[in-house]
Structures are given as structure tokens and as C-alpha cells.
Amino acid sequence: MMPRIDAGLLDAADKELQQALDGRPLVSVERFTTALRTSYTGPTPIEALRPMLSVGCYPAWAAATPGAVVAAEHRTRVRSVAERHGWMSRVRHDVPRHLVALDRPPVITAWYATGRLRDLAGPGGTVAAVDGGLRNKVEAKPVFDELLRAAGAPPVVRIPCIHVDHLPELGELRRRVGTATVVVQAGVTSGGRGTVFVADESDMPRAARLLGPFRVAAFVDGWSSNTTVLSVPDEHGGVRVYVDRPSHKSVGVAELGIGPAKSAGNDWSRPWPTKAVALIVESAERIAAWTWRRYGMAGLFGLDAILTPDGRVFLNEINWRNQGTTEVSAVNQQLRGMPPFIAAHLAVMLGQRVTWLGDPHEFNSETIARATRAGGPFYVKARLCHPGPASIAPGHEPGVYQLGPDDQLHRVRAGAHPADADTARHEVLLANLPGPDIVCHPGAEIATIEGVTSGQLRPFDGPDSASAFTRRVHTALHNLFRPRHEEDS
Structure with missing residues (x-):
């Protein structure tokens, strides 16, 4: 059972966000038009977080509907890897007329601000997101270790690595970082792009296709993880920092159609060692203060x-923006009986003072305690693994499904x-x-599970493997899904 959020906290979060919006319509521009749904639906919804207009790739469904929706899929009737990456161009002619119909200039929420989004917002409009240029400076993979040092993160969380403008031979890379498998990273990317695991010479051509400079790090075996952090300006010229519990993330799960270095989803229900969580919290606080x-x-x-496996923790990336993990x-x-971080994030982006979060040290101490106990949310990404185009049979709308004894x-x-x-109840x-x-093509996103x-049911068995339950689902x-013939597509 979800605990009820204190009515006073809910009211304060809602009012402060409404003050920040000042009557302006909230517009979401993300791949999923239902972004923010965990905040405006569920047991304790915040209505101010329901966008008046949502722009993205996939349509909303009845239980998750924001206001108006502009979805590229309404135009294309296709799901594919290409459509997933190119959806913005599909809606560029439809969005302006919806924005013009709004009675005031919009507040656009997105992962980060770009020139295209600012153009969409138009005169008087606002993009309530981190500036894309600043995001590029902070997220650039080749400078991550310099960021950790500058922020004063504990040395024990840093992975041995080197920085090179051109990739030398694999033997030299192995010698310099100390592991047989090395991790080559470049650029400012998300979703596993810009990262190549190099285990032998056959992997080097893929790594060489990245655009340098490069960060080449030692391969560290273990669970990947994501931690959501919120920093809020205080009254003394600094920031208050709130650190969520870290996840267990399974990566490169081929049985789910997830490629190498790409996330298959996150599970916040698995316990963490106390010392490892404490190091993440300390590092997050230092990074937020320095940034x-x-x-x-x-x-x-x-x-x-x-x-x-022995309980040590190493930091390997920072993403200063909303992420795929933000929703769940x-x-x-x-x-924890609190409004979601996203309510405070949007208020901060709009220059509004946030008062309802409470003492950050108490919050982070509680994070450490909670992270050592089982229980929490999870999500798993599902990609179409059929060899050819397919469509779902009628009568299967998004919603709650039960896996029966018949494995249906x-x-x-x-x-x-x-x-x-x-x-x-499965x-x-x-x-x-x-x-x-x-029409869904191989590799298309067909659902999130x-x-x-409480921890009894687990979505993942290991760092790169799904659980038996997830495989059955x-x-x-x-x-x-039923195959679609070429003439049907």
C-alpha cells in the first residue's frame, strides 16, 4: 500500500508550483506523452503537474491522459528505432498551432533546453529545464573524472581511467587502466550511446568510430545503478541537496532485446550496503554544491x-537533467509520504523558492536507512523481439495486467x-x-513493465539478466503480437 502524503506537504508543493507557473500553461515535450504521470495520477496526484499539452512520440491512454496530446505516432502509425529517435521532426508542423491556441505563453518542461524548444516556446514562453550548453559541459564523458576531483568526491569512488585524443592499441589501453576489458566513452550522449565495452580486438573498430576525445576506464564488474538527486537553492547562497535511494540497473539484457551498454530498466527494491549508499550520498552532496x-x-x-559484488561503489557518469528514470x-x-522531486525541480527552474522539502540532512540519513531495506518501485523496458513487423491484437490497452497460471x-x-x-498477485x-x-518493427519500444x-518479486536476477518472472511476462x-505482412505495413 502506498502511504498517504501529508495534506500540508501536498498543498504546499501544489501551491508553490502554481505560483511559479503564474497561470501559464504547462507543456511537456518528451518521447512519452505521459511523462509526469506518476505525479499527476495515482494515490496522491498533484494536478498542477498535469500538462495542458503534451508533445511526444507515443500517444497517451485514458488513465494517464494529460490535456491535449500531439504524438508523432498519430501521424506515422509506426513504431521503430528510427521513429523513436526522429519523432520530433514528425510533429514540428502540428505543435505550433496547438501552442498558439493556448491563452498564454507556455512553460515547457523537457530534459534540457535547446534552441528548438525555445523557438517553440515563442515570445514570452519559458523552457523550464537546464540549459543544454551547461548540460554539455557537465555531462561530457571525458571530463567526468576532473569533475569528481574538483567537487571533492571521495577518491575511493573514482574508477582508474585515462584520457586520450586518439585511441592507441588495445594492449596499451589494458596496461594503462589495469583491466583486460576496457570501457571507451566519448561525447555527451544518453541511453548507452557513446559507450563501448572493448573485450578483444573485434570491439576496437566500434570504439574507434566514436568521436574523440576519449575517456578509457577500467571495466568494473557489478550492478549498474542510478540515483536521482535534487538540489535546491537555499537562503544563504548555497544549495540544499536531497538524494534518493540508488537503484539496481540491469544492462545489455539480450533476452529483452536490450543491446550492450543499454539499460533494461531499474529496480529500487533491492537493498544496498550502508557504506556504499553513504558514499553515493556524500558524493552527490559535494557534486551538487560544486556545480x-x-x-x-x-x-x-x-x-x-x-x-x-564485495560492496564497493564506483561512480561512472553524471546526467544533469531529467532522465528515463525520473518517471518511476x-x-x-x-x-516516503512526500511529493515527488519533479514538483520542486520545476519550481526551481522557474525561480520559485521551495519550502516543503524539509531538512536535507535528515532526508539523506533516512535515504541511507531505507536503501538498506527491501521494497520499492521498478520498471523494465520491453523491445519487440519478433523477426519482422508485428501489431498487438485488439483489446489490449495499457493498464494493469495479471500473469495467469497459463502464462498469459x-x-x-x-x-x-x-x-x-x-x-x-502477479x-x-x-x-x-x-x-x-x-505497426511495430523489431527493436521498437512496445511497453514498460x-x-x-516488497522485494519478493524481482524484475532482474543479475547485472545483465532478467528474472524468471520478467521473462514470463x-x-x-x-x-x-501478430505478424504484419509487408503489404499490411
Whole structure:
């Protein structure tokens, strides 16, 4: 059961966000038009977080509907890897007329601010997101270790690495970082792009295709992880820093159609060692304070780490922006009886003072305590693994599904929030399912599998493997799809 959020906190978060918006319409521009749904649906919704207009790749569904929706899929009727990356160009002619119809200049929420988004916002409009140029400076993979040193992060969390403009031979890389497998990274990228694991000479051509300079790091075996962090300006010229519990992230799960270095989803229900969580919290606090002093940046950011089998933790990436984890990680704050971080993030982006968060040291101490206990939300990404185009059979809208003894998925009710599913009864929320008229191509996003678990049900068995339950759900989900012949596409 989700705890009820204190009515006073909810009211304060809602009022402060409304003050920041000042009557301006909130517009979401993200791949999923239902972004923010864990905040405006579920047991304790904040109505101010429901966008008046949502722009993205995939349509919303009834239980998760914001206001008006502009989805590229309405135009293309296709899901594919190419459409996933190129959806913005599909909606560029439709969005302006929807924005003009709004009665005031919009506030656009997105991962980070770009020139294109500022053009969409138009005169008097606002993009409530971190500046893309600053994001590039902070997230650039080749400078991550310099950032950790400048911020004063504990030396024990840093991975041995080198920085080179041109890649030498693999033997030299192995000698200089000390591991047989090396991790080559370059650029400012997300979703695993810009990262290549080099285990032997056959991997070097892929690494060489990246545009340098390069960060070449020792390979660290263990669980990948993501931690959501919020920094909020205080009254004394600094920032208050709130650190969420870290996840366990499975990467490169081929059985789910997830490629190397790419996330298969996150699980916040697995316990962490106390010392490792404490190191993440300390590092996050130092990084947030330094980034505020250096660049004047505040708001949401993500800190990626690796948890080794012997309980050590190493930081490997920073993402100063909203992320793919932002949606479901918000449930962690709700489980603590608090409004989600995103409400404070948007207020900060709009220059509004945030008063409802409480003492950050108490919050982070509680994070360390909670992270050592089982229980929390999870999500798993599902990609179409069929060899050719396919469409889902009619009658399978997004919502809560139960995996029956027959290993078939049965829709049991509407839903939009991970807590809508009772995982003790083998229920999951299948979010963002396509309609039966949509042609899905191999590799397309066909759903996210979500829930809140006490820890008995686990989505992943290991750093690169799905659990038996997830594999059963994934197989049953694929059984809902029927092949589409070329003439049907």
C-alpha cells in the first residue's frame, strides 16, 4: 500500500508550483506523452503537474491522459528505432498551432533546453529545464573524472581511467587502466550511446568510430545503478541537496532485446550496503554544491554508479537533467509520504523558492536507512523481439495486467501508476502499449513493465539478466503480437 502524503506537504508543493507557473500553461515535450504521470495520477496526484499539452512520440491512454496530446505516432502509425529517435521532426508542423491556441505563453518542461524548444516556446514562453550548453559541459564523458576531483568526491569512488585524443592499441589501453576489458566513452550522449565495452580486438573498430576525445576506464564488474538527486537553492547562497535511494540497473539484457551498454530498466527494491549508499550520498552532496558554485546549476540530476559484488561503489557518469528514470523514481518519494522531486525541480527552474522539502540532512540519513531495506518501485523496458513487423491484437490497452497460471497476460483494470498493480498477485502495469493499428518493427519500444514490490518479486536476477518472472511476462507480452505482412505495413 502506498502511504498517504501529508495534506500540508501536498498543498504546499501544489501551491508553490502554481505560483511559479503564474497561470501559464504547462507543456511537456518528451518521447512519452505521459511523462509526469506518476505525479499527476495515482494515490496522491498533484494536478498542477498535469500538462495542458503534451508533445511526444507515443500517444497517451485514458488513465494517464494529460490535456491535449500531439504524438508523432498519430501521424506515422509506426513504431521503430528510427521513429523513436526522429519523432520530433514528425510533429514540428502540428505543435505550433496547438501552442498558439493556448491563452498564454507556455512553460515547457523537457530534459534540457535547446534552441528548438525555445523557438517553440515563442515570445514570452519559458523552457523550464537546464540549459543544454551547461548540460554539455557537465555531462561530457571525458571530463567526468576532473569533475569528481574538483567537487571533492571521495577518491575511493573514482574508477582508474585515462584520457586520450586518439585511441592507441588495445594492449596499451589494458596496461594503462589495469583491466583486460576496457570501457571507451566519448561525447555527451544518453541511453548507452557513446559507450563501448572493448573485450578483444573485434570491439576496437566500434570504439574507434566514436568521436574523440576519449575517456578509457577500467571495466568494473557489478550492478549498474542510478540515483536521482535534487538540489535546491537555499537562503544563504548555497544549495540544499536531497538524494534518493540508488537503484539496481540491469544492462545489455539480450533476452529483452536490450543491446550492450543499454539499460533494461531499474529496480529500487533491492537493498544496498550502508557504506556504499553513504558514499553515493556524500558524493552527490559535494557534486551538487560544486556545480552550483561553478555554474549556478540546480534542480534534478542523475548519478550513475557501479556496485561491486564485495560492496564497493564506483561512480561512472553524471546526467544533469531529467532522465528515463525520473518517471518511476518519483514513486520512491511518494513511498516516503512526500511529493515527488519533479514538483520542486520545476519550481526551481522557474525561480520559485521551495519550502516543503524539509531538512536535507535528515532526508539523506533516512535515504541511507531505507536503501538498506527491501521494497520499492521498478520498471523494465520491453523491445519487440519478433523477426519482422508485428501489431498487438485488439483489446489490449495499457493498464494493469495479471500473469495467469497459463502464462498469459490478462488485463484486469485500468491504471497509470506503478502502485496500481498488486505485484503480490502477479500483476504489473503495462504502460505505453501500442494500439492495434500501429505497426511495430523489431527493436521498437512496445511497453514498460512497472510495479511496486516488497522485494519478493524481482524484475532482474543479475547485472545483465532478467528474472524468471520478467521473462514470463516478456514472453506473454510478445504472444499478444501478430505478424504484419509487408503489404499490411
